Amino acid sequence: MTSLSLILLTVQAPDSVREKLHTLLGTHSVRVTAYVPPVKESAPLAPPGAAPASSADEFGLFSQESSLTQTTEVLGERRFGRRSADHEATNIMGRRATDRVQLDRASIRVNVDKLDRLLNLVGELVIAQSMLNETATRNRAQDARLRDSVAYVGRQTRELQEAVMAIRLLPMDSLFSRMPRLVRDLAKRLGKEVELNAQGGETELDKEMIEKLADPIMHLVRNSLDHGIEAPTQRAAAGKAPVGKIQLRATHQAGGVVIEILDDGAGFDRRKILAKALERGLGAHAGMSDEEVWQFVFAPGFTTADEVSDISGRGVGMDVVKRNIRALGGHIEVRSRPGEGTHIAIRLPLTLAILDGMSVEIAGETFIVPLSLIGEAFLPQNYQIKTITTGARVVQVRDAYLPLLSTEQLLGLSSRPASVQNAIAIVVDVDGRRAVLLVDQLLGQQQVVIKSLESNYRRIPGVAGATVLGNGRVALILDINALLHLEAAASTVQVAGAA
Numbered sequence: 001m002t003s004l005s006l007i008l009l010t011v012q013a014p015d016s017v018r019e020k021l022h023t024l025l026g027t028h029s030v031r032v033t034a035y036v037p038p039v040k041e042s043a044p045l046a047p048p049g050a051a052p053a054s055s056a057d058e059f060g061l062f063s064q065e066s067s068l069t070q071t072t073e074v075l076g077e078r079r080f081g082r083r084s085a086d087h088e089a090t091n092i093m094g095r096r097a098t099d100r101v102q103l104d105r106a107s108i109r110v111n112v113d114k115l116d117r118l119l120n121l122v123g124e125l126v127i128a129q130s131m132l133n134e135t136a137t138r139n140r141a142q143d144a145r146l147r148d149s150v151a152y153v154g155r156q157t158r159e160l161q162e163a164v165m166a167i168r169l170l171p172m173d174s175l176f177s178r179m180p181r182l183v184r185d186l187a188k189r190l191g192k193e194v195e196l197n198a199q200g201g202e203t204e205l206d207k208e209m210i211e212k213l214a215d216p217i218m219h220l221v222r223n224s225l226d227h228g229i230e231a232p233t234q235r236a237a238a239g240k241a242p243v244g245k246i247q248l249r250a251t252h253q254a255g256g257v258v259i260e261i262l263d264d265g266a267g268f269d270r271r272k273i274l275a276k277a278l279e280r281g282l283g284a285h286a287g288m289s290d291e292e293v294w295q296f297v298f299a300p301g302f303t304t305a306d307e308v309s310d311i312s313g314r315g316v317g318m319d320v321v322k323r324n325i326r327a328l329g330g331h332i333e334v335r336s337r338p339g340e341g342t343h344i345a346i347r348l349p350l351t352l353a354i355l356d357g358m359s360v361e362i363a364g365e366t367f368i369v370p371l372s373l374i375g376e377a378f379l380p381q382n383y384q385i386k387t388i389t390t391g392a393r394v395v396q397v398r399d400a401y402l403p404l405l406s407t408e409q410l411l412g413l414s415s416r417p418a419s420v421q422n423a424i425a426i427v428v429d430v431d432g433r434r435a436v437l438l439v440d441q442l443l444g445q446q447q448v449v450i451k452s453l454e455s456n457y458r459r460i461p462g463v464a465g466a467t468v469l470g471n472g473r474v475a476l477i478l479d480i481n482a483l484l485h486l487e488a489a490a491s492t493v494q495v496a497g498a499a
Helices: 014-025 065-104 112-138 144-167 179-190 207-228 232-237 270-279 290-298 318-327 407-411 480-498
Strands: 169-171 194-199 204-206 244-253 256-263 331-337 341-349 354-362 365-370 374-378 385-387 393-397 400-405 424-430 433-439 441-449 463-468 474-478
Touching: 112 144, 112 354, 112 441, 144 169, 169 207, 179 194, 179 207, 204 207, 207 244, 207 256, 207 318, 207 341, 270 290, 290 318, 290 331, 318 331, 354 407, 354 433, 354 474, 393 433, 400 480, 407 480, 424 480, 433 480, 441 463
Parallel strands: 194 244, 365 474, 400 433
Antiparallel strands: 169 204, 244 256, 256 341, 331 341, 354 365, 354 441, 374 424, 385 393, 393 400, 424 433, 463 474
């Protein structure tokens, strides 16, 4: 990192100088200290007849005017012989400062709170536009100019919303740049050799989300290095290169951002995790899939470490990581193969404010399904719905059998399973896992403003948040990933009960 040291002659206070340098240089990494010139005994600073200085502090940069004059004379005498040699360097620094001033004229500093307020106002504008569209549709207005005006307001509202959200987006590089030092220091403590590779640093994400992601990402990288990457001798015995590899990757996918942490270490030990889960009574059984077994590592207090250290082994951290990711509207998935490494993917929305959704009706209630998760919709036939031995239902979609999400039971809407008659099947896709959701009606596609249900009421399993519809009613936003886990848990309970 390049640094620049300047000697500034001024009577201004240090805080005032620091603030001006922040604005001029465009960085907060500025340190201002009082400069005390060295004093030679054979060359007193005070001219003949003047009172001697009581302390060196009188000759600092921020002393009174008399001391400033003396300091200027001394510094001028000492630099007189070097002025010619430093002339070119001074011109270069002057040009750089001028260029920086020219660049800053094209930008402006805005408090984040003001951006948050602007984004909230845009969200309310989206709701108002939705109400306007709802009114025009309900009244079946025949005026072509009115319909065109409503459509125009909708387009402009969407463009405004996208522009405001883009203001808050920052590149992921601001987060990835913190990791090399963490990996280097921790690898040295553990006696391991690790190479870190980061890709996709230019991928942009909401500023607030980047700040809240810092701790979870650092914890996952620390776990990969501590639990995943083996010591050089162990890697050599396994036929691997002595230098382990950790990769950070950020990409845009399906209207959101995917952050991946990959390592080529030992991977998860299924047998060890299952044994620990059984010991703690977490409902584990031998018939569970690998993906289900890996989820045990996110249980509070869960650890497979043989001994506790200042780095790991306490069983805290991974449950906090999952909770923080869920609070950001995302989810985390784990794939691991013994001896080959671990792949952890975090999927997040671009912003916490607005999403494109499909309004659907289920059991007389209106819900929102994120549009990015919908693959297709069709009218199911009776022969496509089948019940397997565990009691769960599946839907035949061409050559595949997909689980049917029992939304009524999962959300407590009805005690009876959804009827296939007059129902519409929606195929949802979350991280490669597909399922079918039966709804009574498709009410239409619209932008919705996400309101936190947990902060205003309480957390409801299977619900990601709430929104205000154009008719003024509140609709819940479905968390499809959570519904898939709830359905899998219900099936596991049925299997255990049958056994």
